[in-house]
Amino acid sequence: MAYLDLKLGYGCNNNCIHCVVSDQRAAARLKRGNEDRSTAECKKELLDSLSRGIKQVTFTGGEPTIRPDFLKLLEFAENRGFYLTLQSNGRMFSYPPLAKAASRHVGRFVIALHGPCAEIHDRTTRMKGSYYQTALGIKNLVSAGSFVLGKIVITRLNYRRLKETAGQLMLLGAAGVNIAFPHANGAAGSNFDAVVPRYCGVMPYVRGVIRFVEKRNLSRGVPFSLELEAIPLCLLAGREKYASDFNNAAGQYSELKQLDIAPKDWRKARKEIKRKFPFCAGCRYNALCEGVWAEYPQRRGAGEFGPVR
Numbered sequence: 001m002a003y004l005d006l007k008l009g010y011g012c013n014n015n016c017i018h019c020v021v022s023d024q025r026a027a028a029r030l031k032r033g034n035e036d037r038s039t040a041e042c043k044k045e046l047l048d049s050l051s052r053g054i055k056q057v058t059f060t061g062g063e064p065t066i067r068p069d070f071l072k073l074l075e076f077a078e079n080r081g082f083y084l085t086l087q088s089n090g091r092m093f094s095y096p097p098l099a100k101a102a103s104r105h106v107g108r109f110v111i112a113l114h115g116p117c118a119e120i121h122d123r124t125t126r127m128k129g130s131y132y133q134t135a136l137g138i139k140n141l142v143s144a145g146s147f148v149l150g151k152i153v154i155t156r157l158n159y160r161r162l163k164e165t166a167g168q169l170m171l172l173g174a175a176g177v178n179i180a181f182p183h184a185n186g187a188a189g190s191n192f193d194a195v196v197p198r199y200c201g202v203m204p205y206v207r208g209v210i211r212f213v214e215k216r217n218l219s220r221g222v223p224f225s226l227e228l229e230a231i232p233l234c235l236l237a238g239r240e241k242y243a244s245d246f247n248n249a250a251g252q253y254s255e256l257k258q259l260d261i262a263p264k265d266w267r268k269a270r271k272e273i274k275r276k277f278p279f280c281a282g283c284r285y286n287a288l289c290e291g292v293w294a295e296y297p298q299r300r301g302a303g304e305f306g307p308v309r
């Protein structure tokens with residue numbers, strides 16, 4: 001089934017060092033004097049996608065939960081038959097009634113936790129107290145019976161603590177985690193050297209989190225899921241199955257609706273903003289692999305990657 005990724009707007013109660021939409025937020029403020037879609041605009045986009053048979057939607061942003069019409073939009077989408085996924089920083093769900101109310105409409109929550117402790121997470125979000133709110137938010141959603149996945153964006157602040165952050169998500173009751181190499185757009189682009197680590201430095205810790213999850217899953221009935229995003233398969237020898245490229249290749253039509261930008265087929269658009277290398281032609285994964293975000297080799301070259309024969 002096709003799905004829609006709907007950015008409700010760019011307003012947010014965090015200010016993450018790796019935020020990919022910080023430029024778009026500033027542009028929207030200038031262009032429309034507002035960083036968010038109106039309620040009517042959100043409904044129009046939902047109905048437009050529905051008219052083309054799209055019945056799954058991810059609400060994202062910015063931070064959807066800080067909108068005054070947040071619950072109304074969940075209800076609107078659900079009443080029209082959409083299966084709902086919500087991407088959020090989870091802070092607002094530290095308020096139990098909101099966690100319960102949202103849980104009645106949302107099938108799947110994806111909540112960003114960027115460190116195993118307040119020191120790392122709050123330095124990443126540049127918002128004091130955000131770690132405790134997010135952790136409590138995840139707990140409240142799980143208590144309300146929701147399916148919650150964690151999301152960790154790798155940065156220079158947190159890459160050495162990926163295993164502990166995944167462990168924290170397990171303790172909070174999340175069902176799995178997506179760990180993503182940062183896309184150097186927006187804030188991550190303007191602070192590239194301070195935010196974006198080198199793949200060669202990160203990979204020992206990625207292998208550590210893989211071993212940790214695999215060991216945990218050996219001893220539990222229900223596996224904790226692990227997906228690695230924007231990490232090319234040539235860096236994942238023997239553990240290629242965790243690469244999101246497999247899901248992307250098998251995925252269906254995926255429509256991305258950003259604010260004030262024409263809808264895009266995200267499967268195609270993602271490949272256009274990633275880069276492969278001349279040697280990829282000789283790699284066994286060439287047909288499947290999406291490569292890396294284009295900005296990375298522009299700054300750091302191709303030396304860390306190489307074909308898998």
Ligand code: SF4
Binds near residue numbers: 286
């Ligand atoms: S060599 Fe190229 S095609 Fe092969 S895994 Fe690496 S980036 Fe992907």
